[in-house]
Amino acid sequence: KMRSIQDTFREDGVVVVKNVLSPDSIREARQGLHETLFTKAGVSAENLEETGGGLASLSSTGGAGGVLDIFYPPWKLKLLEDARMWDVVTSLWEASYAAGDDPIFAHTFGPFDPHRGYAYVDRLCFRVPDRISDLHSAGGGSGSGRGRG
Structure with missing residues (x-):
């Protein structure tokens, strides 16, 4: 029996x-991401050997875990507003944070309407x-080389 995406998420914490x-949406998002990386930090996705060290400048965690502080570029908002994604x-x-019935998914402000924007x-x-990460952590390439961007 196949599990629903909700069951998979509740049990595994992640679902694909x-x-x-x-x-087309994926292609546009990738292009937007690459443009954002280059504009904000001089990072070329096609030349990470030379430019990947700049990723650390986009992260309040110094690039740890690949987490970048990129919040509101139009390409990202377009993905988040996609009806199928929504x-x-x-x-x-609905199956986790909004339900308020599982402490693992407890939300600070309690249950909420999952269908509201x-x-x-x-x-x-x-x-x-x-x-690439090791190269920049060792000081190779350009950029600060901090973290594992």
Whole structure:
């Protein structure tokens, strides 16, 4: 028997939902991300050996875990506003944080209506291969080289 996405999320804490975004949406988001990385930190996704050290400047954690403080660029907001993405998010909220019936998913302000439009903008993750991270941690390439961007 196949588990629902809600059951998978509640049990595993993560779920992959295939085919939510169209290939065009994914392509636009990738292009937007690459432009944002280059504009804000001089990072070229095509040349991380030379420019990947700049990722640390985009992170309040110094690049640890690939977490970057990129919140509101138009390409990211467009993804978050996609109707199919919204359906998945509200479904997951409904089965977890909004329900208020499981301490693991306790929300500071208690249960809430998962179908109401709440802001769920968060940082993003941009992982690089270990060899790129190690190169910049050792001071190679350009940029500060802090962390594992």
